[in-house]
Amino acid sequence: VFWIVTLAVILKYKMTLLLTFEKSRKIKIKVILIVLAVFVFLKMTTLIVFNLPYLLVKSNIEYYVESKIIGNYKENKAGNFHNISRPKSEEKELYVIIIGESTNRTNLGLYGYYRQTTPELNKLKDELLIYNDVISPHAYSVGALTKILTLANYESPEKVSEGSIIQLINSAGFDTYWLSNQRPIGPYESLITKISLSSKYHKFITTTIAGKSKVLDGELFNEFNKVVKELKSNKNVIYLHLMGTHHQYENRYPSTFNKFKEIPISNFPSSESTKKINSYDNAILYNDSLIADVIKNVKGLNAKSFVLYFSDHGEEMYNDLDMAGHNEDIYSKNMFDVPFILWESSKYKQGKNIDFIAERKYMIDDLIYSVADLLNIDAQEVDLSRSIFNKDFKERKRIIKDTINYDTYFKK
Helix, strand or coil: CHHHHHHHHHHHCHHHHHHHCCCCHHHHHHHHHHHHHHHHHHHHCCHHHHCHHHHHHHHHHHHHHHHHHHCCCCCCCCCCCCCCECCCCCCCEEEEEEEECCCCHHHCHHHCCCCCCCHHHHHCHHHEEEECCEECCCCCHHHHHHHHCECCCCCCHHHHHCCEHHHHHHHCCCEEEEEECCCCCCCCCHHHHHHHCCCCEEEECCCCCCCCCCCCHHHHHHHHHHHHHCCCCCEEEEEEECCCCCCCHHHCCCHHHCCCCCCCCCCCCCHHHHHHHHHHHHHHHHHHHHHHHHHHHHHCCCCEEEEEEEECCCCEECCCCCCEECCCCCCCHHHCECCEEEEECHHHHHHCCCCCCCCCCEEHHHHHHHHHHHCCCECCCCCHHHCCCCCCCCCCCCEECCCEEHHHHCCC
């Protein structure tokens, strides 16, 4: 719309512009004012967020800025952490961190959703620590994960270049693995890839843009099982980066998981919302089976281990807005609400006492401190008062999008 109107204005005045543009200030001003007026209208009505040229320009500017400051993680495997220490242990240790994609906790049966979308995790419920009030700092992957994986947060975004949790884990003597079902190239993926390349081993099983990819996460878990069988050391941390429940939702699960077909409960009932909600819930159902399989497989190793699962951000699903998806220009609570679940092996529990409070208010831009706490890694940069698992945890303001207080904004 924006570019059509602009082109129409230019065509209307093209002869005048060619002949008198240098002389006529009035026409210059008129054209500029019309263009600006259209821009302001689109911005105020939020129509601009659906404008492809605007989105392309916006995303490329964001990528350029972030890329300049993020640093070179590929060459620097250890980061710049100071005074790193960890208790010595001869035990076999395997820790798995599963990063979901576009999954809100509202649609999980484990969190009280009316549909049974998590039957396998429900069977393991007594073995899980389920946190009920965890949010993401952003409603898109790059913004969220560049904070989730590094020392950066809304208070200190510049620390994105000062160190990642992968570098810290490397420095503590672990072998690190990054297995991903998201493409490693492109303006949206490259920034996350830069951080992930600090792992000692990495593999990306797709190069297709997320919206068009049909590679199921089951392929990633096949790769995970291969890696587990070939581990070279007793100290290992494996990251699994899922495609999860990213749109197009119908491409995220096999036909055998096409369970939900009836008209769902929705604040915006329509044929479109029915199709998308059902596909989204089926994707969660498949996601549930895979996460449960990882837990079962790790449990069978009889090692000192844990499995941590969370999503990078949530997804609106016709609850507060008449839409399915995530967008920081038109946002809702569900775009920030994420599942956060921890499973621990019996051997891990013997040496670690987690201070579990299900209702703790937590934002995962502090995840580096929580993972360091789980792994008993100490360093000058590690602040345990920011770990959700620690008895010294202190709640802080949860500022989403770098400017908005989540807890006061959504109470309104």
